[in-house]
Amino acid sequence: MAAKKRKPANESEQPPRAGAAAQSKKTAKKAGKPGGLDKLDNLTVDSIDETATKVFDTIQKRGKPELSFPQRSLANVTYDKKIGHFKLGRGRKERTLTVNTVKSFAQTLKLMALSKEMVLEDDFATKREAYYISKNWGEAKFAEQPESDACMDDIEALFSLRGLSREHLRFYPEEHGGSVNGELIVIDRDPETGESVRIDCTTFASGAYTIPSSVEQLRFETKAKFVLAIETGGMWQRLNAQKFWRNYNCILVAMSGVPTRATRRFIRKLADDNDIPVYAFVDCDPYGISNIYRTLKVGSGNAAHLNQFFCVPQATFLGVTPQDIIDFKLEDATHPLLDVDIKRAKDALKNDPFFQSHKEWRTAIEQLLRMGVRAEQQALAKWGLNFVIDEYLPKKLKETKKFLP
Amino acid sequence: MAAKKRKPANESEQPPRAGAAAQSKKTAKKAGKPGGLDKLDNLTVDSIDETATKVFDTIQKRGKPELSFPQRSLANVTYDKKIGHFKLGRGRKERTLTVNTVKSFAQTLKLMALSKEMVLEDDFATKREAYYISKNWGEAKFAEQPESDACMDDIEALFSLRGLSREHLRFYPEEHGGSVNGELIVIDRDPETGESVRIDCTTFASGAYTIPSSVEQLRFETKAKFVLAIETGGMWQRLNAQKFWRNYNCILVAMSGVPTRATRRFIRKLADDNDIPVYAFVDCDPYGISNIYRTLKVGSGNAAHLNQFFCVPQATFLGVTPQDIIDFKLEDATHPLLDVDIKRAKDALKNDPFFQSHKEWRTAIEQLLRMGVRAEQQALAKWGLNFVIDEYLPKKLKETKKFLP
Numbered sequence: 001m002a003a004k005k006r007k008p009a010n011e012s013e014q015p016p017r018a019g020a021a022a023q024s025k026k027t028a029k030k031a032g033k034p035g036g037l038d039k040l041d042n043l044t045v046d047s048i049d050e051t052a053t054k055v056f057d058t059i060q061k062r063g064k065p066e067l068s069f070p071q072r073s074l075a076n077v078t079y080d081k082k083i084g085h086f087k088l089g090r091g092r093k094e095r096t097l098t099v100n101t102v103k104s105f106a107q108t109l110k111l112m113a114l115s116k117e118m119v120l121e122d123d124f125a126t127k128r129e130a131y132y133i134s135k136n137w138g139e140a141k142f143a144e145q146p147e148s149d150a151c152m153d154d155i156e157a158l159f160s161l162r163g164l165s166r167e168h169l170r171f172y173p174e175e176h177g178g179s180v181n182g183e184l185i186v187i188d189r190d191p192e193t194g195e196s197v198r199i200d201c202t203t204f205a206s207g208a209y210t211i212p213s214s215v216e217q218l219r220f221e222t223k224a225k226f227v228l229a230i231e232t233g234g235m236w237q238r239l240n241a242q243k244f245w246r247n248y249n250c251i252l253v254a255m256s257g258v259p260t261r262a263t264r265r266f267i268r269k270l271a272d273d274n275d276i277p278v279y280a281f282v283d284c285d286p287y288g289i290s291n292i293y294r295t296l297k298v299g300s301g302n303a304a305h306l307n308q309f310f311c312v313p314q315a316t317f318l319g320v321t322p323q324d325i326i327d328f329k330l331e332d333a334t335h336p337l338l339d340v341d342i343k344r345a346k347d348a349l350k351n352d353p354f355f356q357s358h359k360e361w362r363t364a365i366e367q368l369l370r371m372g373v374r375a376e377q378q379a380l381a382k383w384g385l386n387f388v389i390d391e392y393l394p395k396k397l398k399e400t401k402k403f404l405p
Numbered sequence: 406m407a408a409k410k411r412k413p414a415n416e417s418e419q420p421p422r423a424g425a426a427a428q429s430k431k432t433a434k435k436a437g438k439p440g441g442l443d444k445l446d447n448l449t450v451d452s453i454d455e456t457a458t459k460v461f462d463t464i465q466k467r468g469k470p471e472l473s474f475p476q477r478s479l480a481n482v483t484y485d486k487k488i489g490h491f492k493l494g495r496g497r498k499e500r501t502l503t504v505n506t507v508k509s510f511a512q513t514l515k516l517m518a519l520s521k522e523m524v525l526e527d528d529f530a531t532k533r534e535a536y537y538i539s540k541n542w543g544e545a546k547f548a549e550q551p552e553s554d555a556c557m558d559d560i561e562a563l564f565s566l567r568g569l570s571r572e573h574l575r576f577y578p579e580e581h582g583g584s585v586n587g588e589l590i591v592i593d594r595d596p597e598t599g600e601s602v603r604i605d606c607t608t609f610a611s612g613a614y615t616i617p618s619s620v621e622q623l624r625f626e627t628k629a630k631f632v633l634a635i636e637t638g639g640m641w642q643r644l645n646a647q648k649f650w651r652n653y654n655c656i657l658v659a660m661s662g663v664p665t666r667a668t669r670r671f672i673r674k675l676a677d678d679n680d681i682p683v684y685a686f687v688d689c690d691p692y693g694i695s696n697i698y699r700t701l702k703v704g705s706g707n708a709a710h711l712n713q714f715f716c717v718p719q720a721t722f723l724g725v726t727p728q729d730i731i732d733f734k735l736e737d738a739t740h741p742l743l744d745v746d747i748k749r750a751k752d753a754l755k756n757d758p759f760f761q762s763h764k765e766w767r768t769a770i771e772q773l774l775r776m777g778v779r780a781e782q783q784a785l786a787k788w789g790l791n792f793v794i795d796e797y798l799p800k801k802l803k804e805t806k807k808f809l810p
Contacts, residue, residue, distance in 0.1 A: 123791070126639035135738045136787055189611075204593075206596060209614070212613070240596075246597075
């Protein structure tokens with residue numbers, strides 16, 4: 001299998017080879033997953049086989065094979081307070097094998113085959129890599145990456161109906177996750193040996209643990225009381241330098257803006273597996289509220305098929321709230337709302353099913369619009385660099401029930 | 406001192422206080438640096454005192470106090486192959502205390518005072534925080550952050566003449582550094598206790614070590630043969646998953662685009678302290694070459710005063726080179742150069758002292774322009790996901806002498 005892995009998909013064209021020195025390095029990794037496939041790996045392989053077999057049988061019967069994908073458009077999205085995330089509707093788009101669709105049909109099957117191969121060999125591909133792999137598919141090659149991305153999204157949507165995410169299909173995101181410190185032990189497995197590895201997130205001093213791009217294999221040990229998801233690296237840095245996580249027995253995660261898939265999935269698994277609440281601490285502006293927080297909590301509308309994995313329904317909003325600007329006398333440390341802020345806030349009120357279903361949020365956003373200002377989390381530094389640690393967070397954390405939903 | 410730290414700079418306005426619960430948490434951290442100030446801390450404090458005293462004495466003598474800052478414009482920048490980075494020229498701008506300059510003069514001194522206070526109390530501030538701190542300076546408050554940023558740049562430039570960086574002044578960047586795996590032990594100090602902490606970068610499985618935003622306090626233990634600085638998180642992920650660093654006894658650093666200050670400083674210290682070479686592995690396009698690599702190697706022109714700390718003169722360019730596109734048959738995995746690529750490449754040839762002083766680079770960039778295409782590092786996946794590990798890197802690493810300068 002190791003040999004197979006290094007073989008270009010298309011025999012006809014041969015790659016330039018390095019010398020003997022390189023060959024000797026080729027055993028970098030045992031082929032196949034150490035310890036064999038797990039339950040979800042098998043479900044993935046079976047789902048792919050089943051789909052492919054159905055197509056094959058139909059062709060055998062001289063019928064027109066068909067693949068039915070969920071529609072990924074916003075129009076096919078619903079929000080259910082109880083489920084707590086945007087959900088795919090029943091909308092489907094059929095792709096039937098015809099003279100016109102033969103190429104995209106073939107590409108879909110080739111991409112599924114690549115996915116199966118990667119599961120069997122315990123490998124993965126980024127979107128970019130999957131696109132380039134196709135360059136050796138002859139006629140079926142993708143001309144541009146947006147084509148392969150769309151094809152991958154369809155496959156992801158299809159298998160999401162079976163509870164499989166893109167990561168289970170071994171298509172990993174380019175970006176890894178955010179930085180983590182605190183009362184947490186992450187249990188990962190060594191990619192080579194499969195042995196489990198314990199990572200103690202209290203041991204990094206001024207540094208941190210970087211969340212890997214795929215977190216499906218992670219397990220956790222923690223007695224932490226909550227996860228604090230922080231918007232800016234600067235604020236995360238301060239809380240870590242002051243060992244806030246030690247004094248409040250919590251876990252700090254730096255999102256650095258809108259959290260990546262890996263960051264959201266990591267927080268979700270962490271909160272699910274250990275039944276701990278998640279508090280979001282972001283700027284008080286429409287971007288922090290309706291982009292960063294909303295994406296963390298319910299996922300994003302145009303990727304509804306993956307929200308079931310990549311959202312954190314148990315998250316609540318610690319701050320900075322519009323009311324905090326008044327309660328903590330931050331008025332002279334605010335900035336006027338820009339047109340883009342106002343537009344974003346009004347869109348949230350008018351079009352976003354999440355905010356529409358939570359009266360507290362509508363009230364808060366309307367208050368923000370009335371005040372006409374926004375405040376960054378660092379605005380608290382007006383009262384001293386560590387005011388946020390000595391006054392703001394302690395006060396807020398005494399009333400977690402009052403956090404915005 | 407702990408109390409002082411929590412006191413707003415301006416007595417007149419009092420901050421809202423949290424309850425007793427908060428007070429009890431206030432000892433989160435001992436005031437002052439555990440183990441006292443080090444040599445550079447003292448140099449920083451002395452430099453600030455000296456500057457302030459000179460101003461004070463001049464005023465006592467009823468003279469016009471003056472501060473002389475290096476000009477930070479490109480016009481005041483030179484490149485010296487031997488030194489290996491962009492360098493500040495002799496250009497200076499004087500700021501004399503007059504009725505018109507009194508405010509900016511006062512702001513400069515207040516910011517220096519904040520810096521001294523932070524060194525003494527072992528604290529730090531991001532640019533954002535420093536701006537908000539000023540909101541309690543009464544008349545001397547900054548109206549907008551760009552004002553405080555510019556003021557901070559002047560101070561940084563001034564003290565850079567004494568070999569001090571912004572981090573020594575305790576102004577830390579918002580962003581932390583990239584992700585690190587490999588044959589390296591990082592020795593940091595616990596921010597609370599000052600005890601040294603050992604971080605073994607071979608123990609993160611699929612995760613990684615995040616470089617802190619300030620790395621001045623770090624020390625290293627390593628027998629690694631080289632540092633591989635990688636442009637994309639995706640490629641870094643693959644090399645880590647295959648434990649490339651183990652098989653090649655090296656250290657992997659993910660830059661994720663143009664490397665942050667912290668990432669550049671980390672690589673520089675690592676390479677200096679342990680005398681190991683740094684190889685850059687980025688996309689073959691004008692952005693990867695003239696933005697990412699050039700910034701890593703010689704720093705950025707418009708921040709010349711800090712390049713002496715934040716560049717990596719020992720870095721060389723492993724690839725992807727224009728010649729690699731031919732040698733590794735990547736033609737059909739390339740993209741046409743966009744206008745912005747062509748403009749960037751021509752600017753590099755025409756205006757960039759670094760590329761002008763290296764014939765090999767001029768030849769390579771001209772070749773790229775003739776070919777009219779660019780190639781991402783993932784283009785190598787055309788030959789199989791792990792072709793980069795099994796063929797490309799081994800072949801390149803056999804001829805490090807041929808790397809572009």
